[in-house]
Amino acid sequence: xxxxxxxxxxxxxxxxxxxxxxxxxxxxxxxxxIARNMGLTRQSVQRVVDDMRMGGLIRLEPNPHHRRAxxxxxxxxxxxxxxxxxxxxxxxxxxxxxxxxxxxIADTVTMLRTLRQRLGEAAD
Numbered sequence: 869x870x871x872x873x874x875x876x877x878x879x880x881x882x883x884x885x886x887x888x889x890x891x892x893x894x895x896x897x898x899x900x901x902i903a904r905n906m907g908l909t910r911q912s913v914q915r916v917v918d919d920m921r922m923g924g925l926i927r928l929e930p931n932p933h934h935r936r937a938x939x940x941x942x943x944x945x946x947x948x949x950x951x952x953x954x955x956x957x958x959x960x961x962x963x964x965x966x967x968x969x970x971x972x973i974a975d976t977v978t979m980l981r982t983l984r985q986r987l988g989e990a991a992d
Contacts, residue, residue, distance in 0.1 A: 873960060874953045878923055878945075886916045887925065887942065887950040896939035898931060925949060 870881030879887070889902050897905075903913040917940055920926045925946035928938035942950065965973070 873956050874949075877949045877952055878925065879949055879953055882916050883920055883925070884950070884953050886913060886920070887946060887953075890926065890940055890942055890946075891950055896929060896941045898934065898937035898939055900937060902940060920946065 870884060874880070874884050885906065886902065889906050890897070893902075893905070899914050899917055900910045902917075903910045906913065917926060921928065924943055926940055927943050929941055931937050931939045
C-alpha cells in the first residue's frame with residue numbers, strides 16, 4: 869500500500885521510512901545511527917540512502933566527529949517529497965477511520981494488546 873501511495877513522488881515505502889527517520893532526528897545522523905534507530909542493518913539503510921542520493925532526495929555532509937561516516941540530510945526535494953507523503957498518509961488514515969466510533973477503536977486496541985501479550989507468552 870505504501871508504494872502505491874507515494875510512488876509518483878519518487879518514493880518507495882523503504883525510502884519513505886528512511887526519510888521519516890531523518891526527519892524525526894533533531895540533527896543529521898550517519899547511516900549507522902539511522903539504521904540503529906530504525907532497527908535495521910546499516911547495509912540495508914546504506915542501499916536506500918545511496919538510491920535517494922542519486923535521486924536528489926538526500927545529500928551527504930561532512931561529519932565533524934568521524935571522517936568517513938558522512939551525515940545524511942534531506943535536500944529541498946526530499947523535504948517536499950516527505951511532506952507530500954505525510955499529507956497523503958494522513959488523509960488515507962483519516963479516510964480509513966472515517967465513521968468508526970472512539971469506543972470501537974479503543975476496544976480494538978485493547979484486543980490487539982491482549983493478543984500480542986498472549987503471543988509473547990506462547991513463545992516463552
